[in-house]
Amino acid sequence: MRTLVSESQLKSPRGRAVYWTVFTVVAVAFTVAFVFPLLWMVLGAMKTAPELARVPPTLLPHSANVGAYVEAWDFMSLAHFFVNTVIVVLGAWLFQLAVDVPAAYALSKLKPKLGNVVLGMMLATLMLPASALLVPTYLTITDVPLLGVNLVNSPLAIWLPGAANAFNIYLLKRFFDQIPGELIEASTLDGAGPVRTMWRVVLPLSRPVLGVVSILSVVTAWKDFIWPLLVFSDPQAQTLSVALQRFAPDTPINLLLAGLVLASVPTVVVFLIFQRNILAGLTAGSVKG
Structure with a gap:
């Protein structure tokens, strides 16, 4: 070479x-x-x-x-906002797995009609800047179609719009494509339906990519700022990133920096612990053996 x-x-x-x-x-x-x-x-x-x-x-x-650091924790009541953030992050993670995994499995193994068109339309959303979607998404969560409910100040305003993640679906589909079709056929011959096959056959083989999707979902939800700032007008419902910005004008600069460090610790620790898993999961399924 x-x-x-x-x-x-x-x-x-x-x-x-x-x-x-x-x-x-x-x-x-x-x-x-x-x-x-x-x-x-x-x-x-x-x-x-x-x-x-x-x-x-x-x-x-x-x-x-x-x-x-202790003074900043008490001065800005960071414990309350840490709890808010953990609730938002766990819900976002569960909703993304619940939506993205079946969607990727259906596109990869069930081969629906116009599946490639649907995948292409989803990937096209990645070409749009996030700021271009803020207004239509906000109008949607203030008056949810068919239900007519307002989700402002509710964690659902974070969970539902982020549930269908085009990048995660594409990542999962690429991994599922590498799973031999013979395993799916064998499961079908044993009488298992699509849901049982996904649960008993596909998911146990997909732990690396599921770990990557989980880490990316958690880190993204933890550090998100613009969208939580829009949907959490109630100060007591805000996440950590939004609360720190609200406290900034009236907080000594050293305490604000301490709060920023405390808010950064979970994501830094997650990355340092799982960095090998992230790299392995991102490349898993990219090359056929």
């Missing part, structure tokens, strides 16, 4: 030196670019408000105040 740098050049002392130098510089540059904002936020929460406003700014706090 022809590459930009030949194998013989890489094996030479000069080639190895250039390769590792470039690799190290690029790796360090990208690491600093991604880690520095997070590090600045964590250390900034330990500074006093005057120190944060100092010019030129300091990286390390002169006297680290770890108690700012």
Whole structure:
């Protein structure tokens, strides 16, 4: 296979030196670019408000105040908004699995008429900017068709619009396509219907991609801001991201940074724990063995 740098050049002392130098510089540059904002936020929460406003700014706090995190937790009543966010996230996760998995299974294994057209229309929604869908979606949840109910300040306003996720459906379908048709046929011959086949045969084989879809759903719902800001006008029903924005004007900057760090911890921990699963699940089913 022809590459930009030949194998013989890489094996030479000069080639190895250039390769590792470039690799190290690029790796360090990208690491600093991604880690520095997070590090600045964590250390900034330990500074006093005057120190944060100092010019030129300091990286390390002169006297680290770890108690700012406890103070921020109490000052902004973050426990209440953490509970709100957990409820919203768990519901969004369950609704997405309940809708996306059967939809992907039907498109992959049941082969409905015009299935490719339906899939193409769903994928076309990924080409639209999210901001273009805010107004029609908001008008829909304020007066749900046929039911005529208003879902503002209800978690259903988050759960229902996000249930059918085109990217998740496509990801699941691509994985289901790689499951041998012989297994489906064998299950059918044993008298199992489509639902039982999906539950007993397909889903146990799909744990990697289900894990990826679950992680993406949880992280997306946790960090979402614009849509919860629109649908939760009641301050007591708001999620963590919206509540922090509401507290920002009247909260000392160091406490606000502490609140942002606390709000970021769950998603960072989830990614660090499951990063291998995310990469494995995203590539699973992409290449036939």
